[in-house]
Amino acid sequence: MSEQFHAFQTEGEGTGSLVKRTVEDLPQGEVLIKVHYSGVNYKDGLALHKKAKIAKDYPMIPGIDLAGTVEHSDSPDFSKGQQVICTSYDLGTAHDGGYSQYARVPAAWVVSLPDNLSLKESMIIGTAGFTAALSIHRLEQNGLTPEDKPILVTGASGGVGSMAVDMLSGRGYHVTASTGRLEEEAYLKKLGAEEVVGREDVTPEKIRPLDKQKWAAAVDPTGGKVLAAILSNVKQHGSVAVSGLTAGVEVPTTVMPFILRGVDLLGIDSAYCPMPLRKEVWSRCAGSLKPRHMEETATEISLNGLQQALNDILESKIRGRVIVNLQK
Structure with a gap:
């Protein structure tokens, strides 16, 4: 042509x-x-x-x-x-x-x-939704089940966060959504969030190496100090899937969450995800993780x-x- x-x-x-x-x-x-x-x-x-x-x-x-x-x-x-x-x-x-x-x-x-997905729906999911689905897939591979709660999603009003809230709640998880835009509370609850909290509620001014055990797991597309704060609050043997850097690339944490609570930090690489896993996750995006x-x-x-x-x-x-x- x-x-x-x-x-x-x-x-x-x-x-x-x-x-x-x-x-x-x-x-x-x-x-x-x-x-x-x-x-x-x-x-x-x-x-x-x-x-x-x-x-x-x-x-x-x-x-x-x-x-x-x-x-x-x-x-x-x-x-x-x-x-x-x-x-x-x-x-x-x-x-x-x-x-x-x-x-x-x-x-x-x-x-x-995949079957059960239109071209338009596939791009509503897109890279952001695929990243959210890959995060959930990895967390579940690491042992997460809907009986574990609550699950924190940061940057919840953004692309990855919105998709993660929708996908997790559709799977029966108890989701706490964190956002810097609390005016989006009604929107996030419509997607299935049980609670909506401000960014400052997740990331205090002073981050302790270990703090109260709050989260069974987290989907974090933000990184930076937010990730450090999450790690200090993850429950024993919990997991965090990190996929982004909108809050920065420096993570001011220590080894303590990893060696004293057995926390797992899962890096989510959606860009070069191997093709067999990519196909599996896209199939889940059209099935068990299809946003509602x-x-x-x-x-x-x-x-x-x-x-x-x-x-x-x-x-x-x-x-x-x-x-x-x-x-x-």
Whole structure:
């Protein structure tokens, strides 16, 4: 195909613009996808800024996730018209990403859309929801059951946090949601949170090496001092799944939670999650971990609204998930 299509491209100076491209402009890969939806993630906002060192080179089309239909495939694993998902790996960082009406990607990055999931739903879940699901999957592999309570979710009004609250409550867990935006209490309780607490209730000014045992486990997409405070309050043999750094990369903790309470810190790497595990978790996203309130957590925009959405996510102004309809 030689006709032009639209994409959102950035030079790394904090902004992006709509450009016209052809398939010949796309990077190499075995699978050409007509993109129906993408999502807005914190990492996508960072990719607008060279100083964040997220993207390897510029100009770049951001977008670390996408869902669409196969237009052409040189791989026997995929065929024209097949509905697929592509998230993470180098998509939107070292390889042009999902903010484009067409994308060409390596077949090794592509997952067939699971049954019981639409393309739109897959991007409402997106990288954020996949990260939440992977966090819960790892916690359960580590022994967590709904009888263990309460489960803390930090950054609960954001993408990963909202999805984690919804998924956990749907599994029968007792969820305490922590947020810096207490005006979202009604929203979080609708998703299934039993309690909603402020960020300061989780992270005191002075963090003790060991404090009162409060949490059976935690899903933490924030890191930093928040993570240090959580670790000091996790119950004996509890676990924390950490997947983000919005509260910082330095974690001022000690070995005491690990050696005196047997706490496990689980690092969640959704970007380079091995494909067998990736397929298993996506299958759970369409089944036992499928969010029950996707429409309530999602706002849909077109490419024209993308710059504002990327600015907003960096300023923690977004509730839940923002998805980009590439066919608008």
